[in-house]
Every structure is written in C-alpha cells, then in structure tokens.
Amino acid sequence: MLPACCDRFRRYLRPQIEQYLRTDVGQPYRDIAAPTPAGDTLSLRQAVEDPTNKCVLVDFWASWCGPCISGMNRIKQLYETYRAAGLEVIGVSLDSRREAWLRAIEKEGLPWSNISNLDGWQTGFDSYGIQSLPSFVLIRCSDGQIVARKPWGRASHIPVGEIEKLLGQ
Numbered sequence: 001m002l003p004a005c006c007d008r009f010r011r012y013l014r015p016q017i018e019q020y021l022r023t024d025v026g027q028p029y030r031d032i033a034a035p036t037p038a039g040d041t042l043s044l045r046q047a048v049e050d051p052t053n054k055c056v057l058v059d060f061w062a063s064w065c066g067p068c069i070s071g072m073n074r075i076k077q078l079y080e081t082y083r084a085a086g087l088e089v090i091g092v093s094l095d096s097r098r099e100a101w102l103r104a105i106e107k108e109g110l111p112w113s114n115i116s117n118l119d120g121w122q123t124g125f126d127s128y129g130i131q132s133l134p135s136f137v138l139i140r141c142s143d144g145q146i147v148a149r150k151p152w153g154r155a156s157h158i159p160v161g162e163i164e165k166l167l168g169q
Helices: 004-022 045-047 066-070 070-085 098-108 126-127 162-165
Strands: 033-034 039-042 057-061 087-091 113-115 135-140 145-150
Touching: 004 070, 004 126, 039 045, 045 057, 045 087, 045 162, 057 066, 057 070, 066 070, 070 087, 070 162, 087 098, 135 162, 145 162
Parallel strands: 057 087, 087 113
Antiparallel strands: 033 039, 057 135, 135 145
C-alpha cells in the first residue's frame, strides 16, 4: 500500500501521462477547433484534410510567452520556404486576453491561421497534454499520424528534418 501522498501524486499524474501518450509520435492526431481572430471556427481537421497540405505544424503558443514570440521569425521562415510544397502551420494560442492575442498576431505578422478559446490553460486543447510553451506537434496529412512532437522548447526545436522528409525535400 502506498502512502496517501503517493496515491494523490499518482492520481494527479496518470491523466496527464495518458493524455500525452494518446498524442505521442505514431498516434493519430486529435482534432481541436476554436475561433479564429475573425470569429469563425477553424478545426485542425480542416487543415489535415486539405489536399494541398502534406503536413501540418501545430504551434502551441501565447502572446505572453517570450520564447514563443522570439521563435516566430523561425516559424515564418519555415512557412515561407515550405508553404508551396505543402506545409501548413496552425497557431494554437493559450492566451486569455483577446486584445493581447490579436496584437501579437499583428505585431509578429503571422501569415498562418491562428485559433484560441481565450481561456488560457483551461482550454480544450489539453487533449495534447501541453504543459509548457512553446510546444510543437507535426502531423502527416496522408494518414493523420503524429510524426514529431516537441512538448517544450524553442523554435530551434522544430522538427525541420521531419518536415523536409514529409515534403520530399
């Protein structure tokens, strides 16, 4: 029998670990949907099932996250370089303030689609087990499989090699 503190710890960690494993490399992506800055609902499924896309890089970020903002230029470079070859980027913001989210999109000049429920860490995006920002998930569109996952880090941790393989580069 475990001490009570260990049991509480296990109850706390088990759901988080299970969420992470459901969206680990080799697993099918889990659809998420949220409003865009224009107020329309965008689903990850729309990007994955778009026949012009070969892979989708999901960037979990927030306007208040310094490493997220400092990495946006790297993501823009990748997007501009590989967009025509079939790379799509979907920004998933964990912001809770609409004004801050919109200001960051405009200031950084983000050309890809962005979505947010504007409820911070209480978001429905927890199906990916995101615990820190920025985090990246790379999805192969042909079968909807997660092929790379970086649960924390900087833009230098984006799986560029995997993107190039998926795009035949």
